[in-house]
Amino acid sequence: MTETATRPATALERTNRQTLGWAALGLLLAALLVVPIVVGDEFVYHIFITICLFAALSTAWNIVGGYAGQLSLGHAIFYGIGAYAGVILVNMGVSPWFGMFVGAGVAVVAAVVVSYPCFRLHGPFFALATIAFLEVFRVLALHFRDLTGGATGLMIPLKIGWEWMVFRERLPALLIAFGMLLVCLAVAWAIRSRRLGFQLVATRERESAARAAGVATVRVRLIAVSVSAALSAMVGTFHAMYLTYIEPASMFSLQLSIQIAMFALIGGIGTIWGPLLGAVLLVPITEFARGALGAEAIGLHGFVYGLVLMLVVLFMPDGIMGVLSRFSGARKAQDGGDEGHIAAASPSRTPPEIGKPVLKVENLEKHFGGLHVTNDVSFTLREGEILGLIGPNGAGKTTLFNMISGFLAPDGGSVSVLGRDGTWHSPSDPGEYAALGVGRTFQIVQPFAAMSVEENIMVGAFHRFHAVADAREAARQTAHRMGLGRYLEDEASSLTIGGLKRLEVARVMAMEPRVLLLDEVMAGINRADVRRAVDLMLSIRETGVSIIAIEHVMQAVMALSDRVIVLNSGEIIAEGDPKEVVRDPQVIEAYLGKEFADA
Amino acid sequence: MRLSSILATTATAALIAGPLAAEVKFGALYPFSGQLALLGEESARGVELAVEEVNANGGVQGEEVVLVRGDAVDNNQAIGEARRLISRENVVAILGTYSSSRSIAASQVAELSGIPYFELGAVADEVTGRDLQYLFRTNPTAEDMGRMSIQMIVDRIAPVIGKDPSEVRVGVIHEDSSYGTSVAGHQERFGEEAGLEIVTVQGYPASTVDMSSLVLDLQGREVDVVMQTSYQNDSVLFLQQANEAGFKPSAIIGGGGGYSMVPTAEAVGTDVIEGVFDVDFTQYTVDPSYAPGMEDFVATYREKYGEEPRSGHSLNNYVGAMAIFGALDEADGFEPDTILAAVEAVDIPEGETAAGYGVKFGDQNQNERAKMMGMQWQDGRLVTVYPEEAATSEMKIGE
């Protein structure tokens, strides 16, 4: 670690870097347009059109594959739909400029139908499902000859002109391809830098944490898939006009799907400009390799291609963007202990009046197989109250939390939350709980690892704000309150365990919850941090928030709680003032064994 | 490597034939890499041999023919390479392409650029069915293949098995890409016109690993004649599984691809493939008096590449290229319109090319004299049995 690498980048440096980045990007994009015009060679035009095309497809793919983290290897479905829609309509005398949108519409429908059931699947399963869908589409395109022309494919009449997207000279085709690339980049950029982008990345990183933060994970993914499919289809329409001839084998092709994903991977998966860089670098190399090696011996070029792919994956797993950010001296996490200070009110102040009930749990039941994990649990939480939830390991505390935050459906009983409108609601999923102002943390911290601390908190803040600037402002305020102010720019994964726990709370606090469910935020942190955490919770409560806290750290429970519930084997065995509860023989028995209680 | 050695040989040839004034470039657009590379390369060899022969005899219009390769590995690439050949290499015409889909894509580019495109090997109907002005095709098509296989049934097979054509039950199976689908479509159409009873037409993916259900289906339908248009893997699979299921139709007529290749026969065994028919481009067992120059071609091929031709693709590409070069030699200059006029005037009668069929461009610039050949596996060899004038052996049925 060199001196410069560890030194936190100053704001000025950062701005300089940003300007430099934008300038480089502008130059690159300009070159895509200018080089072929200056060279004026048809083949160079073709190469650059191909670059634009693949960069556009790959950028569109990245919205699903990168931002949303759903590895689609069936994106050729949408590309193919766009191509077929365009060609079929052209043959009916409809301009591809219109057909493009028809294709996009059909692709969106297909995307929703294909993806919705598949979102339950993750990683390789999602990828396999998309491959299977692609195969089905290909076979259907072969089978329904009346519509698609079957295996022999479809051609477009060579009607020249802008109206038909077919040209004798190459410049207009380049302009269209370039324009599509710009549209794709603009959409990708807009998504990534807005609320939707944050929510997508959060969903990708930690789905349950995102749901707890009020992100409608299925909805945002469906939006991502729809946008991505529509863009892919539009590019498909253009490419069909450019090819003038389409067939199922080349349109609904697994190889094409893999290639699209590959450009994004090599450029930098999940980054805005990565797919563009991947295509700019790889398309010419592929062309060159084919020219240099293709004629040498059958298979040599493919062999080298495969080898290069493996090497890239092994040595640049974060793609070109990863290498670039390493070069530009990426900020390094500074691990100076938890020096952050909590701008909390001193705990000595008298607690505010405990008000009316805000959350009612009635006769809750849950079985896991033969195990009765929650047995007739009922309690009420009041406004501004801190309720401690304690009990030995396996008592069913976290299960209870999962049921009162919508992550688990109870087998019996009910949970009702008082809405801001003053009426009682019975929410059923994390989104509804979040909407009613119930926020939770997780026992095992769930940071969005690929995001900065600030962005992590913003995910929570987006629950209240639509605009990025507002969410950022709210996140900053929350961060300062939580003593995370100086880590705003750091990657979440670089925080210490105490920092992560505070981040977990900060993310929820940014949602401004009315009921806060804290799952062991003090476990595993040092004494100083425990004290700070206690202060923190008291200061939160002062704002009128009700808290239920699962805790093992007894000293904290005693200091904090207005009331304590003791859970053992799924049942409430004691409830009341903390000092009295700890003297209850049943509680002692549950914790320390029978002999101890009798003694 | 290979290209430079060609250049070297052409240079030597030029020395012998006297100095050639200038060079004229032609594009050779074939799939040289990827899945179709084997037969793409085989096709290109035919063109290479034609170029050598032409240069050894003084070139075209006294100019040395230089061949520039383009690799049409997929449709997008076919377009790119066509562009490169036209704009960078300034070729006067493009020869190609073996694969129909590449041909369709690339020839649209040539059409828009106003450069002549000569298709020497792709069979799909769509290649010439598009009213293109600059595209010419010398080789026989899917339609010819379909027609020929039906003619064989009506003319020869039906009489021998003692049935009226209307009683002959025909099953058509084909791999489901463009190639198999279009041939099968013609077989169905011509078959119905000829009054045959087409009992089923079924496609399947060429990569399949099991055809037993298809065999059982054909067996259940009591098919007399099976026509299969296929690649190699599926030809082997069908012949083996039909044999193992005890399915013995009166005739199996294969279409090109796997049926013309010796490794197929080796894979299924000569006893299994004995008597199986094959309709394809002219192969090397055609009557030499019907295909003058074919034996010389094989000899030159062997000398140059050190092996036997792997299929008839090289021969057919050679014949097409020779016809084109011959026509251009008569013309004056290489302007596209000059080339068009020269090629439109070509009139080579049947029996005067190394592939047997003649060359004359008719409707849609398709060589209307192009013909497929009817062949049969006999004693481990593929021999030509149909039509009469090209046959080297008698057709054997039901022995």
Add this chain to the structure above:
Amino acid sequence: MQTFLQIIANGLMLGGLFAIVAVGLTLIFGIVKVVNFAHGEFLMVGMYATYLLTTGLGVHPYATAIAVVPILFVLGALTQRFLIQPLMNARDEHIQIFATVGLSTALINLALLLFGADIANTPNYQLRSQVEIGPVRLLQGQLWVFLAAILLVTGLQLFLKRTNIGRAIRATAQNRAAARLMGINDRFVYILTFGIGAACVGLGSALIAPLYPSSPTIGTYFVLIAFVVVVLGGLGSIPGAFFGALLIGLVDALSGFYIGSDLREAVVFGIFLVILILKPSGLFGTRMSLSHVSP
């Protein structure tokens, strides 16, 4: 009726074939948690090895298994050690998929380079001769494949359940961190598992080579079917993979006859999708790492 029985028999035989290819894949998938897109190419490598050994040494193709199985074991172990292991902790789990895609591309093209696009025929030593069982006829080689699949599945199952190494493998699959705490060398376990998975397909290729001509792309068709089988059977379930394979074999054969050979792929993948969506843990599996509420 006779036809129906024959279709069923053909379907079962086809299922045996799919099983012997898929067993290794399910092992790798279930334990190393890697989707090995190069699995089909392992089969291809094995088939070419069988072809070369059989024609070169003039021995029975089954005898080549003595060499082919270790070769494939080494290939698999090397893949894990030098391609997958460095990516085990990659931020993006998709990376491994692309690594195996790269390997698959390289292997296919290497075969193209070495052997050409032509098919290579392994001598079949009468393995394609007929056996009549009641009303149906089958091939000797198919029966051996089927039998070998049963033995392989049983053997692997016993290995995983009864031996110490097998227990270590299962422990690692269930909880890598815990297994490591218990003193299990998880890296070694993964290398071993990948090797065994590849060795299984090595055994399969020695049995399949005499029945099918080898070609560089022979693996591509098998691998998609093998994935279908693995997911149907339930992640990592070896008996599941076997019954999944039989099911797909039957579906393939029946739909090929009753629906039409052009649509049977759509039927197979359609069934795969329906099951994947409705019962993602597979027909015979118990659980799978799906979206979970943690903790």
